[in-house]
Amino acid sequence: MTILAFAGALRAGSFNRKLLAVAVEALRGQADIDLLDLRDVPMPPYDGDIEANQGLPEGARKFKERIAAADGLLICSPEYNHSIPGTLKNVIDWASRPPGNPFKGKVALLMGASPGPYGAVRGVLALRQVLTALGVLILPASVQIIRSGEAFDASGKLVDPKNAAQVEKTCAELLLVTRLMRD
Amino acid sequence: MTILAFAGALRAGSFNRKLLAVAVEALRGQADIDLLDLRDVPMPPYDGDIEANQGLPEGARKFKERIAAADGLLICSPEYNHSIPGTLKNVIDWASRPPGNPFKGKVALLMGASPGPYGAVRGVLALRQVLTALGVLILPASVQIIRSGEAFDASGKLVDPKNAAQVEKTCAELLLVTRLMRD
Amino acid sequence: MTILAFAGALRAGSFNRKLLAVAVEALRGQADIDLLDLRDVPMPPYDGDIEANQGLPEGARKFKERIAAADGLLICSPEYNHSIPGTLKNVIDWASRPPGNPFKGKVALLMGASPGPYGAVRGVLALRQVLTALGVLILPASVQIIRSGEAFDASGKLVDPKNAAQVEKTCAELLLVTRLMRD
Amino acid sequence: MTILAFAGALRAGSFNRKLLAVAVEALRGQADIDLLDLRDVPMPPYDGDIEANQGLPEGARKFKERIAAADGLLICSPEYNHSIPGTLKNVIDWASRPPGNPFKGKVALLMGASPGPYGAVRGVLALRQVLTALGVLILPASVQIIRSGEAFDASGKLVDPKNAAQVEKTCAELLLVTRLMRD
Numbered sequence: 001m002t003i004l005a006f007a008g009a010l011r012a013g014s015f016n017r018k019l020l021a022v023a024v025e026a027l028r029g030q031a032d033i034d035l036l037d038l039r040d041v042p043m044p045p046y047d048g049d050i051e052a053n054q055g056l057p058e059g060a061r062k063f064k065e066r067i068a069a070a071d072g073l074l075i076c077s078p079e080y081n082h083s084i085p086g087t088l089k090n091v092i093d094w095a096s097r098p099p100g101n102p103f104k105g106k107v108a109l110l111m112g113a114s115p116g117p118y119g120a121v122r123g124v125l126a127l128r129q130v131l132t133a134l135g136v137l138i139l140p141a142s143v144q145i146i147r148s149g150e151a152f153d154a155s156g157k158l159v160d161p162k163n164a165a166q167v168e169k170t171c172a173e174l175l176l177v178t179r180l181m182r183d
Numbered sequence: 184m185t186i187l188a189f190a191g192a193l194r195a196g197s198f199n200r201k202l203l204a205v206a207v208e209a210l211r212g213q214a215d216i217d218l219l220d221l222r223d224v225p226m227p228p229y230d231g232d233i234e235a236n237q238g239l240p241e242g243a244r245k246f247k248e249r250i251a252a253a254d255g256l257l258i259c260s261p262e263y264n265h266s267i268p269g270t271l272k273n274v275i276d277w278a279s280r281p282p283g284n285p286f287k288g289k290v291a292l293l294m295g296a297s298p299g300p301y302g303a304v305r306g307v308l309a310l311r312q313v314l315t316a317l318g319v320l321i322l323p324a325s326v327q328i329i330r331s332g333e334a335f336d337a338s339g340k341l342v343d344p345k346n347a348a349q350v351e352k353t354c355a356e357l358l359l360v361t362r363l364m365r366d
Numbered sequence: 367m368t369i370l371a372f373a374g375a376l377r378a379g380s381f382n383r384k385l386l387a388v389a390v391e392a393l394r395g396q397a398d399i400d401l402l403d404l405r406d407v408p409m410p411p412y413d414g415d416i417e418a419n420q421g422l423p424e425g426a427r428k429f430k431e432r433i434a435a436a437d438g439l440l441i442c443s444p445e446y447n448h449s450i451p452g453t454l455k456n457v458i459d460w461a462s463r464p465p466g467n468p469f470k471g472k473v474a475l476l477m478g479a480s481p482g483p484y485g486a487v488r489g490v491l492a493l494r495q496v497l498t499a500l501g502v503l504i505l506p507a508s509v510q511i512i513r514s515g516e517a518f519d520a521s522g523k524l525v526d527p528k529n530a531a532q533v534e535k536t537c538a539e540l541l542l543v544t545r546l547m548r549d
Numbered sequence: 550m551t552i553l554a555f556a557g558a559l560r561a562g563s564f565n566r567k568l569l570a571v572a573v574e575a576l577r578g579q580a581d582i583d584l585l586d587l588r589d590v591p592m593p594p595y596d597g598d599i600e601a602n603q604g605l606p607e608g609a610r611k612f613k614e615r616i617a618a619a620d621g622l623l624i625c626s627p628e629y630n631h632s633i634p635g636t637l638k639n640v641i642d643w644a645s646r647p648p649g650n651p652f653k654g655k656v657a658l659l660m661g662a663s664p665g666p667y668g669a670v671r672g673v674l675a676l677r678q679v680l681t682a683l684g685v686l687i688l689p690a691s692v693q694i695i696r697s698g699e700a701f702d703a704s705g706k707l708v709d710p711k712n713a714a715q716v717e718k719t720c721a722e723l724l725l726v727t728r729l730m731r732d
Binding site: 375376377378379380409410411412413414415446447448449450451452453454455456457458459460462488492495496498499500 | 558559560561562563592593594595596597598629630631632633634635636637638639640641642643645671675678679681682683
């Protein structure tokens with residue numbers, strides 16, 4: 001069983017990369033983890049003329065392959081302007097282009113960390129809407145990290161034990177549901 | 184009074200460019216129209232490290248200037264995967280970065296054309312959420328064009344007179360509210 | 367395995383009752399169907415003082431019991447004012463009150479019929495948000511019936527074979543996922 | 550100029566009544582305030598058969614009249630299950646029924662207080678969607694009170710001066726925009 005795990009931000013020091021690392025640790029040993037850095041699958045902003053004339057960019061093709069090869073998805077994303085980051089929406093838009101819809105039938109767990117008082121609750125909602133459109137079975141539980149600048153200690157661990165427990169619990173659910181849906 | 188008008192898609196033959204042209208015709212002579220092609224303000228997918236190291240891309244700076252110089256906004260956008268196109272969200276994300284928030288206090292009219300049976304109703308909803316976050320006063324009425332492939336005639340006019348009337352009516356509202364808010 | 371099936375409208379002639387009947391037919395023989403009429407579990411508009419002074423109304427207690435006894439949920443709801451009907455939201459609000467959350471861990475399939483050109487697509491989105499909050503695993507696929515006044519024939523069958531096929535397909539998914547999650 | 554002000558909860562001790570009182574104080578002397586208690590306009594859960602057979606309930610008719618007589622709306626609402634309370638959606642659903650749409654053209658300011666860490670941010674979003682459908686011009690700024698149980702002092706004042714300042718600022722905007730749109 002393979003879980004594709006990626007953060008929705010490109011910034012090297014992104015809090016969502018940190019959150020992803022915590023979650024990947026919780027999954028370790030229980031599934032194959034394909035840890036993806038969106039920097040490794042670069043794509044321009046979606047443009048239908050690029051698609052018509054040149055086909056999908058190499059980054060988009062690779063991203064699609066890695067989604068297709070996975071059974072489950074773990075996405076940690078910030079919220080920009082009360083919604084999904086354009087950067088994340090863009091890679092999803094490219095990956096949704098034919099041939100095939102690699103998202104269909106996958107199970108997903110969503111997490112979000114943002115520096116503000118409401119964290120990424122609206123961004124995660126927006127991401128649910130997008131992945132639902134693509135046929136993803138999204139776990140209702142999520143991990144929400146507010147005030148992300150103070151949420152991690154120097155070693156990258158979550159300071160609040162409730163947050164750490166929620167990561168453990170939801171990762172266990174991701175493994176369980178992905179396994180059930182795969183068999 | 185200046186209305187900045189742009190389509191949320193990059194494709195040259197985009198139905199939303201056609202819709203924008205119809206709307207701009209309805210506005211003509213009643214306000215200065217700044218017709219923007221997002222291709223003229225190119226930006227990479229948002230990356231906080233690019234911003235930190237190089238500042239805003241030139242396209243983003245220009246986009247911000249044109250928003251700042253406008254009193255009202257007219258945006259025609261398709262819907263991708265039940266939400267705002269990543270390409271459009273990305274330029275908004277860049278434009279929301281400091282210094283300043285050029286969107287604040289602008290009045291906006293949103294339109295959406297998409298080929299499916301529901302048009303862009305979910306995409307326009309998602310765009311409302313984003314622009315609300317940025318302090319835009321968004322008109323409640325919108326123009327929704329479903330089955331966009333059959334909605335325009337060869338000369339670019341809207342086939343359905345109800346759609347044409349809705350463009351006229353909402354453009355008049357944009358002019359009215361923008362004028363009231365500006366004075 | 368038990369599927370609790372109900373329509374989100376109270377009106378006897380509701381199109382969503384018709385849609386529910388079509389879906390229940392598709393499920394018949396493959397699961398126990400608990401067909402609920404919201405008229406049989408009457409509740410006043412939620413009021414925290416009623417709850418504090420008198421506890422849950424009898425209708426709410428019965429509704430909670432029937433949810434708790436089910437493995438899966440099938441909900442057919444109209445859209446009112448671009449969102450979930452207040453009547454449906456109200457029974458969900460009451461049912462979410464302690465003790466216990468009967469929705470947690472259930473699998474749900476959502477359908478929506480409304481007379482307008484966009485059917486209930488925004489209403490179903492709003493209902494997803496609510497049931498996600500309550501821990502329901504919602505199938506990404508849904509059934510959307512636009513222009514519901516012309517969608518059913520005199521015998522109550524769906525006129526458009528694509529709609530009928532979508533009911534069959536999604537009901538099969540509900541049975542499959544509910545069975546997997548139950549074991 | 551009249552502002553109709555009401556809380557979206559029925560409970561006598563509701564935090565949103567407290568928030569409403571703070572906001573009404575900020576508006577006092579600058580507009581006529583029509584302070585409405587939803588308990589004074591009781592309505593059953595919406596049922597199309599009641600409407601067809603008996604017309605609108607008296608509470609709904611009175612609620613429509615008070616909306617119609619106002620120029621602006623101030624609504625303070627809690628969030629239930631990540632969305633608009635069923636009780637509030639229900640009165641809006643009834644008020645949206647013919648004859649006429651009393652909401653059309655009104656200006657609204659939305660506030661939300663809820664005990665959780667995210668307050669009512671998702672509930673206010675859901676309420677925006679509903680009022681937009683009804684033609685209300687909603688101010689982009691809102692007041693959001695998280696952890697409402699600790700947000701008010703014994704005299705009913707907001708403890709955090711930032712919250713108090715946001716009430717003052719947004720109420721001034723409501724007055725300004727309502728006045729502009731009215732003239």
